[in-house]
Amino acid sequence: MQIKVLRNILESNQRLSDQLQAMFNEKRILVLNLMSSPGAGKTTLLEKTLTRLKHEFNMAVIEGDLQTSNDAEKIAATGAQVLQINTGRGCHLDASMIQEAVEQMDLNQLDILFVENVGNLVCPAEFSVGEDCKVTILSVVEGDDKPEKYPLIFAESSVLILNKTDLLPYVDFDPDKASNIARGLNRNIAVIPVSARTEEGLEQWYDWLRQRVNQKKNN
Amino acid sequence: MQIKVLRNILESNQRLSDQLQAMFNEKRILVLNLMSSPGAGKTTLLEKTLTRLKHEFNMAVIEGDLQTSNDAEKIAATGAQVLQINTGRGCHLDASMIQEAVEQMDLNQLDILFVENVGNLVCPAEFSVGEDCKVTILSVVEGDDKPEKYPLIFAESSVLILNKTDLLPYVDFDPDKASNIARGLNRNIAVIPVSARTEEGLEQWYDWLRQRVNQKKNN
Numbered sequence: 101m102q103i104k105v106l107r108n109i110l111e112s113n114q115r116l117s118d119q120l121q122a123m124f125n126e127k128r129i130l131v132l133n134l135m136s137s138p139g140a141g142k143t144t145l146l147e148k149t150l151t152r153l154k155h156e157f158n159m160a161v162i163e164g165d166l167q168t169s170n171d172a173e174k175i176a177a178t179g180a181q182v183l184q185i186n187t188g189r190g191c192h193l194d195a196s197m198i199q200e201a202v203e204q205m206d207l208n209q210l211d212i213l214f215v216e217n218v219g220n221l222v223c224p225a226e227f228s229v230g231e232d233c234k235v236t237i238l239s240v241v242e243g244d245d246k247p248e249k250y251p252l253i254f255a256e257s258s259v260l261i262l263n264k265t266d267l268l269p270y271v272d273f274d275p276d277k278a279s280n281i282a283r284g285l286n287r288n289i290a291v292i293p294v295s296a297r298t299e300e301g302l303e304q305w306y307d308w309l310r311q312r313v314n315q316k317k318n319n
Numbered sequence: 320m321q322i323k324v325l326r327n328i329l330e331s332n333q334r335l336s337d338q339l340q341a342m343f344n345e346k347r348i349l350v351l352n353l354m355s356s357p358g359a360g361k362t363t364l365l366e367k368t369l370t371r372l373k374h375e376f377n378m379a380v381i382e383g384d385l386q387t388s389n390d391a392e393k394i395a396a397t398g399a400q401v402l403q404i405n406t407g408r409g410c411h412l413d414a415s416m417i418q419e420a421v422e423q424m425d426l427n428q429l430d431i432l433f434v435e436n437v438g439n440l441v442c443p444a445e446f447s448v449g450e451d452c453k454v455t456i457l458s459v460v461e462g463d464d465k466p467e468k469y470p471l472i473f474a475e476s477s478v479l480i481l482n483k484t485d486l487l488p489y490v491d492f493d494p495d496k497a498s499n500i501a502r503g504l505n506r507n508i509a510v511i512p513v514s515a516r517t518e519e520g521l522e523q524w525y526d527w528l529r530q531r532v533n534q535k536k537n538n
Contacts, residue, residue: 137461138465138469140461166468166470167468167470168464170468191442218441219468222439239460241358242357245389246358249387249389250385270489
């Protein structure tokens with residue numbers, strides 16, 4: 101009975117996600133669903149990206165958090181359009197929240213819409229939100245065993261950002277081990293090691309974004 | 320309709336948790352529910368604790384993970400009794416899982432039962448598992464704003480362990496800020512800064528455990 105209810109929720113979410121995706125495709129907006137544990141660096145990555153690429157692309161952000169608008173304020177400071185969703189006790193964003201959010205946003209001329217999900221390595225992986233790609237950010241401080249322990253989110257993601265590489269000298273983390281486990285779950289996953297804080301490695305992420313925006317425009 | 324189903328699930332979990340707690344009280348076993356984001360250091364904290372206190376207390380562990388028995392193997396290496404629960408896609412432990420686990424364990428002469436929850440700062444806070452206390456571990460690398468952004472888990476916890484203090488020189492984290500926000504949510508929360516890796520600060524945690532075991536024995 102519980103399982104059936106959950107399946108209904110997932111199916112109805114997927115239907116709405118497909119509708120959103122069709123709408124985003126028509127407008128040729130690249131939509132990325134950013135997921136990670138709390139504090140892995142999603143917001144810092146976005147702040148750097150929005151600042152660096154602001155003269156190349158028109159970008160907007162939907163921020164998901166249980167409480168506070170701290171992250172939305174940081175994003176707004178970059179000049180990007182941002183909309184905050186507070187989920188209360190909700191552990192993930194879903195397609196209906198995104199639908200409600202985009203009704204309040206200006207989607208004209210938009211190249212990229214980033215959806216920053218609730219900090220959680222489990223539940224967000226189950227709920228599509230109309231995105232082209234899921235992007236998982238793993239901080240190297242969390243440990244190189246995480247793709248093995250939380251496989252679904254890595255299996256579902258097109259990109260794995262290994263963040264906080266500036267802390268590698270101080271922790272036991274083998275980037276090759278983490279990458280290999282992730283590729284075992286999903287052989288097409290692109291692994292990009294970065295330090296969003298020091299900006300090391302970010303050019304590879306920006307190149308990946310440029311390529312995806314081009315694909316979207318030319319499809 | 321969805322909300323009603325969720326409320327029923329929470330209520331029936333609470334009833335079972337109360338039954339478990341009555342059973343643990345009768346046996347005078349201190350039960351602690353350890354919660355954190357993925358990779359915040361729950362397992363390392365347990366490994367150190369089980370090794371350091373093995374001649375003082377009889378301790379056992381229930382390990383919750385989506386997949387793998389990696390953590391249970393690390394715990395077993397300390398000589399402690401351990402039982403692994405794999406939740407598959409489940410984002411938290413609940414009381415029925417603990418009931419099933421303890422039926423397979425030897426609870427005689429046990430002083431402390433540690434429940435290591437699934438790595439998730441959101442969902443585990445909603446589901447009691449018969450524990451005396453919830454213990455939240457926050458790695459300083461996650462950021463000092465986390466108690467504000469994920470308030471429920473901090474409001475519900477008796478102890479906040481600020482872990483990985485050996486990394487404080489390399490990150491922007493103000494322990495006073497994190498502690499003050501947590502105390503604003505829960506004025507009785509004990510805040511214990513530690514590095515489970517270097518063992519700095521762990522004696523304060525051990526003293527807290529000794530005090531709680533004594534209270535439990537003398538109640």
